[in-house]
Amino acid sequence: LLRILAQHPDADVRVITSRGEAGTLVADMFPSLRGRYDLKFVTPADANLKQCDIVFFATPHGVAMAQARDLVTAGVKIIDLAADFRLRDTAIFEKWYKIPHSCPDLLAEAVYGLPEFNREAIRKARIVGNPGCYPTSVQLGFIPLLEAGVIDSEHLSADSKSGASGAGRKAEVGLLLAEASDNFKAYGVAGHRHQPEIVQELALHSKTPVKLVFTPHLLPIIRGIHSTLYARLTRTDVDLQALFEERYRGEPFIDVMPAGSMPETRSVRASNFARIAVHRPGDGDMVTILVVEDNLVKGAAGQAIQCMNLMCGLPETAGLMAVPVLP
């Protein structure tokens, strides 16, 4: 987020909070930002967030909802990169995040920040729940097919693979280089917080009930999500390539690749783009969709800034057009 904002033509970062790092220069924590920020981290208590037009919460679940009412009342817009404003059903939220939801009324007005499907609502939103990294990739791949009603919506499989940065910067043995590199595994097979989020949103775009098996895996890479999506076609007379091209025509960050393509995660590295390819293996009755994104950009901070641009009346692509870094 800080990297992108440092290069955004219309953004000016006024304050950054951290309890643990209060007093530390941002550039001492992230040497890549030397010369870009003079700011120090301050404790939340010392931060005058109401001076801001917009506040991003990249905080543990529960923090944003605790501060939301006060800020929106003061006219500050909010984008929460955690889960407080994603799940519409507080019971589901509480089941998966193990904390009560403290402001259901604000949740009711919050907008799910996936511009490709909620652009107009985001423009008007005071509160945006920024989508999870996995859900972004899975929705981009399945929604066109659900909208068109051409797949069996009750037997969807999403086989997703994420780079290790998806877990954040928390120190955890399983994410150490010595444990996670030269290795690959699934996790959360029995249940992952992103599964209900995905199902909730897919269902909004489907006329039939949605059931989804979601299998996240940990990739030994830094950035990047690759979702391989499987569904049974209920009609095989549809031009799937045209369907996707049509659905995403004009979208600045969605690249529907030519038929037969297989996108790689590095082709979007450090950028806000997502690339999609659709296949019908052996011309059978199954469809396979491949979606790649950078989990930290289109899957998190880039998408949040895309929402900020919309909420603030800026060009949607402002600050987000950097070419992906390859190799």
Next chain:
Amino acid sequence: LLRILAQHPDADVRVITSRGEAGTLVADMFPSLRGRYDLKFVTPADANLKQCDIVFFATPHGVAMAQARDLVTAGVKIIDLAADFRLRDTAIFEKWYKIPHSCPDLLAEAVYGLPEFNREAIRKARIVGNPGCYPTSVQLGFIPLLEAGVIDSEHLSADSKSGASGAGRKAEVGLLLAEASDNFKAYGVAGHRHQPEIVQELALHSKTPVKLVFTPHLLPIIRGIHSTLYARLTRTDVDLQALFEERYRGEPFIDVMPAGSMPETRSVRASNFARIAVHRPGDGDMVTILVVEDNLVKGAAGQAIQCMNLMCGLPETAGLMAVPVLP
């Protein structure tokens, strides 16, 4: 293969052929083998292979079948790690490998070298077609369910991920560290040689027709395959965990992990073990099976030596019980 044979109590490597490396000491090419082999590579023409009890072909497709008749006539047993003796239907072989099959009669007697399903036939075989790395993992996961007739065999999905050593030691831009590391992608989505091999073998164990979508992916790791398998259950009253435990009881190299497990590739690194976990996410009507193996061992050389042990009347586990290397 050379690493494992160097530590095998009953094997003595007599001759190693290579056109390109003829005259080079094995230990000069692979410094890890310094002190283990005095052999030099020799050209095939200079190699007296008939002195051997058994010959392994780790050669391009087509080489084994060219030499097979001569060797088996001389009483030498053959294990082919390439594809010459895997596909029973020569038309399918020729479609995928682009060369005619030169000895259909030998193909007819060859045995598919997956001991967990063909043990007795392997014991008596003169020619073994060693299974592909991906097919081994997919079969280990699907066959118990097909045998039991509890899944929709016409809508199977295998989402497989392989380390880069699966492509062999050939110099190819896409496999360079600078291109393939910190990256992830699918390949062969439209069709991969291992797909017909898998379908052929699965069909032998299924009462209903088998259709499979197979998606291989390139993992930025050295060794390891992780196959995530999806199928629709036709019956949900089956104890899947018990079914797998029962099926593989007594198998020395198959580890059915406790319910809820998620095996990681490094847990079998450099070993001949495969680990399997079976899940029914959300107690729905889909089953997810996770299978890991080392593509170079259980997926290639280790399995070949397991077959050798059977063919030569040695203990099946001889030379193959090394503990996996973790971390």
Next chain:
Amino acid sequence: LLRILAQHPDADVRVITSRGEAGTLVADMFPSLRGRYDLKFVTPADANLKQCDIVFFATPHGVAMAQARDLVTAGVKIIDLAADFRLRDTAIFEKWYKIPHSCPDLLAEAVYGLPEFNREAIRKARIVGNPGCYPTSVQLGFIPLLEAGVIDSEHLSADSKSGASGAGRKAEVGLLLAEASDNFKAYGVAGHRHQPEIVQELALHSKTPVKLVFTPHLLPIIRGIHSTLYARLTRTDVDLQALFEERYRGEPFIDVMPAGSMPETRSVRASNFARIAVHRPGDGDMVTILVVEDNLVKGAAGQAIQCMNLMCGLPETAGLMAVPVLP
């Protein structure tokens, strides 16, 4: 180079040559550039390079010098990213590159493209020899000390480590992910082409003869060079930190880090910055200098564009101020 030029405010790429890829869209070869270039590769014969203000040669050694006279005569400026215009002594060039030098007169006028030491000459140059990746890092670390005359210039050691992209995109077994990842080794210990280049340039800044032991190593990373430099101090009463800060004051791309720092390669990833730290371990008579750069940017394309900016009268930092990508 293409990535940076796509984002350069004053550059317009008119033509790209490649024999092997003629006819291919640039964006088909590098999907990260989809939407940025409509150009196809053309054969050199079909390329009208004289329409350009400046031509970059990212070609095998020997190509630039074959075309240089024709282009400079036509008023086109040249930046060679290969070695044709780096070594002043043609005998040394011919010893290391095994080809005769075809235009010693042009070599005589060519300027070594390290702006921090040759800025004014580069501004006026028609031909720039862009420095090697290793030499850039070693010179940035040693020259301030040689200029100041405070080290034993005849016993310098440069222990350099480079990411695998330093070897280019050529397919070579030793650079495959399966061979080079989870591994580390030195190479070229007996002699490396960059050693004479470094010595030539260091000598220009030293009053005493320069002798250097240079040990390159292959790092299992994509981008990044870390040079750890060792020298014996001939004077221990010098404030080394101040010396470096003074020498590089005002340099837009050189970051002399605070005393005690240890720069990491990712802190300059995908950027034109170099970061330097100077240490005197145990307050003894040895100095250790740590230098990091991105071998593909400050070590190659970025430096070339920095030179282009100077040669074309543009702001030196144009197109080069992107924040490093971390993580």
Next chain:
Amino acid sequence: LLRILAQHPDADVRVITSRGEAGTLVADMFPSLRGRYDLKFVTPADANLKQCDIVFFATPHGVAMAQARDLVTAGVKIIDLAADFRLRDTAIFEKWYKIPHSCPDLLAEAVYGLPEFNREAIRKARIVGNPGCYPTSVQLGFIPLLEAGVIDSEHLSADSKSGASGAGRKAEVGLLLAEASDNFKAYGVAGHRHQPEIVQELALHSKTPVKLVFTPHLLPIIRGIHSTLYARLTRTDVDLQALFEERYRGEPFIDVMPAGSMPETRSVRASNFARIAVHRPGDGDMVTILVVEDNLVKGAAGQAIQCMNLMCGLPETAGLMAVPVLP
């Protein structure tokens, strides 16, 4: 350690202690050991260590010395993989490890466990201080030259690079895959605990005082240390290759490679071997020595078992002859 002991012909692991993991099956923590150990971790209080012939301490610094007297009095031999019995000078120990040394008398009898230089003493030892991973590699490279008196012992440089497993399994942000992969940096340049250990041991083999600049670096690999050592030759008429070959003749785990070699870390992966190459670049007056080892084996557990074999009258190579895992 557990991996190697599981395959040791003469070892039988009776008890494993862990406060945090008490009650957990060893095989649940390390799935690679499934089927090899039935043991659970027990708290130190519940462990009857006196039943053992030998106890390994792979514990935080300070633990071994707290239990040592009790165990040796009971006739149990001790190998400490931490630092309690490495540094002879308790003042130096206390400076670097920030705890007082509680049993200087036992320290006085303890033997430094580098068999290549202390074999006879280790055979008779009750307490062995197992060498640090870096010190093992640096000593193997420098001692032959110091013994021969052919280098300037007061200006030694050791540029060492270690895989991330060298830091142990502790959860630390800087060692996360997302932070440490695709990255390289030095650390501890101002001072590292292994520096005084190395100097202490080198000095025992040198007639002249030893001064050493030691620069450790973090490699983005799992296992492996590569030390590149630099020294000024005081005599250039010595056959360095012969000197090393002679010094290590007959050593089962030290491989002096042919002249001109450049060992790679993977050539010793998961094995107890160290490989060494000695170079005199440009036939000048500097010597460069390259040493590789697996930091977890010859740099830790393997060396400890080599010591155990000596202390218990077993063949020195028992359980340690596994072929390195390459690739």
